Amino acid sequence: MQWSAVASDIGPLLLVATGTGLVSVVFHARPAVREKALGALGARLGSVPVQAPPGSARLTEPIRQFAAYFAGELRAFALELDWSLTSGFNREVLRELASGVPYGSVVGYGELAGRVGQPGAAQAVGVAMGSNPLPVVVPCHRVVESGGGLGGFGGGLETKRQLLALEGVLPQPLF
Template sequence: MSTPRADTHALADPAMAALHDATTPTDADLAALHARLESRADADLDVVYRTVDSPVGPLLLAATDAGLVRVAFAVEDHDAVLQTLADRVGPRILRAPGRLDAAAREVEEYFAGRRHSFDLPLDLRLSAGFRRLVQEHLPHIGFGSTASYAQVAVAVGNPGAVRAVGTACATNPLPVVVPCHRVLRSDGSLGGYVGGLDAKRTLLTLETAA
């Protein structure tokens, strides 16, 4: 898909005008201009994104000023995910890998077995109500541990909402970081997973082996 780009209006910027008039701009001039234009462009954006490689395939990471808003597996169709973000968050979306360096680093540390929990700010605006309540509980299921859908329903105060817990896990906008893969059926079988059962199995195996 084609994603919108922030218009920096560079020639209208006083720094650009000064640079345009200068016969021999210095490295400091150029650095200051780049920082100013980058800051202006960032201020105009609703969502920034990048992809990272992982043992479960390429992951799309997307963030707003509030925090990480979306993690998507390749099977989810990244173009469709970005279009949904444009519709629900805002149309000004830009691929900006540097803005997501911290998130990419924590994801890579997780898959390398060096990180057992994430310390990233999260933007949970894509979930609401009971689904959000469930998703906020999921990080309390520790690394290498699992819980059943029924146990999660009890933990969030609604023992009869087992199916709704399953729906909350299936619609989790931040898989891996918000660990819905740790929720299993009561008989120990995997249940469903947004990234596919092979991905869920890989994540669980990674955690038990770490």
């Protein structure tokens, strides 16, 4: 596994890739957060990720696509993903989210539960969103409450607002 920290409009992001594909995206990846996340990934996947050398084949394309997304030039990520950090219902929900909720749109927790054949599982969808190892690429920021509220977000509600504003769902902040 290799990692790289990249700057973004929502703060530093930690991108981690395996030979299979992008496996993890971590928000607010300042050194302390980054070290904690890398340790946890090492424990879960059996080896500690190493910092990618410049021009790493594993991370060049993810870094390019993230830059294009934040520049407003990319609406759909086209990356190989390593789904090994999720399974079962959570994986099913995240895959539906990745393929079925396009840029600039939102979906309710209950509606997403219905799409995977579990119409009463809105809270379980919330748990799946909270465990999403690939935020932004698997766009959990696009999942909102049915009454119009933002709902929760592992990266913080301000980060969710910024991502939805970038995609034109919410107005850009005045300040």
